[in-house]
Amino acid sequence: MLDGFYMHYQPIFYLQDPAQAIGYEALLRHPAGWSPFDLLREARRAGAIPVWELRVLERAVEEVLAASSSTLFFNLTPEAFADMAFPLRAARLVESRGATTARVCVEISEQGVYTLKEFVRSLQEWVDRGFFIALDDFGMQRANLDLVLSAHLDYVKIDRALVEGVACDRQKQKLLAGLVEGIAGSGAYPILEGVEKEEDMAWLAETGWDVGIQGFVMARPSAFSNFVS
Template sequence: MLSGFYLHYQPIFYLHDLSRVLGYEALPRHPAGWSPHDLLREARRVGAIPVWELRVLERAVEEVLLRTSETLFLNLTPEAFTDTAFAVRVRRAVEGKGVSPTRVCVEVSEQSLYTPEEFGRALEEWVGLGFYVALDDFGTKGSNLDIVLSVKLDFVKLDRVLVGGISRDRQKQRLLTGLVEALSGNGVYPILEGVEDEDDMKWLAGKGWDVGVQGFALARPGSLPCRLERS
């Protein structure tokens, strides 16, 4: 069942210049209509992790890194992220295609359970191999500020719960402003996920932040090239 998967890509734009793409996030799809979570669950059920994740990476490298000049953002499970041998295999696979690991950013979800020590060790291994690392879904559940402040992340993707409706919510505005300023001041590049409302987009554009933005108000996932939805 996993063999029928294909990839869609959602671009991440620079807020201060929406004509520029920071990178593309790879999102697995399946003809049967399975979501990425369904595919991941099936891969875990049949014991195909992290082999399946390596197949996703190899296809994304061919479809993105060999065709564009942008960065590839790739979601990893905790099993893959904390597996040193897998990190080495990923580097070999990327370099085997003639591509530098510096064009790949691995994303790991905040919803996964890590101690700061465990996360820090894995992050050092990936960074040492030349990859970028992003913490995804920040703002869900407990918001692991201890991890964010104790390690040197390249990107933090702020979850849609912090962004949706921000143009009408003063509390969210204060919270997001504080988080963006704190992350930027700590040398982390923020990416705002789930930008789906035009009014929210206008509010964000008015802030003048140097951040990435991603969401349906900008472009929906699709095959490359992804079209910017806004005029």
């Protein structure tokens, strides 16, 4: 099942300049229709993480970094993030393809974070290798504000659950405004996930916020070749 995977990518745009992409998030796909969760579960069952994850990164680096000047956003499993040897291996892979780690932003899901001490220790290994760092799915479970305030984060991706339907939900509007302000105040750049309705996009555009946006209203995941000429 682990053979035959391919990659799709979804752009992340600036809200105030939606023609300009911040970067492209790599999304794992399989011709048999297996979800990324199923593929990673099989890799865990086979004891192939993070070795298999390095194969996925290699494919994304070749398709995005070697073919463009774009920034690659790449999701890490908790195992790869916490493996102290993995940042060096990932850096060597990127550099062997003629790119720099400054063109890669690794995404760590808030769901996989356990303690602040563990998180900061692992994160520093990635920072030392020159990678950018994004906290993904923020607000989906614990909304760890201590991570945002205490760790070196370049981006914080606010979960779609806090974004979807915001145009018609005053409570979400207030909550989202507070999160955007707090994240920006910490020095990280907020990215809003799951912007999939035109009315939500229109409401967000009126806020004047300096944030990134990602969702179907802007672009659906696709082969990277569909985004570059």
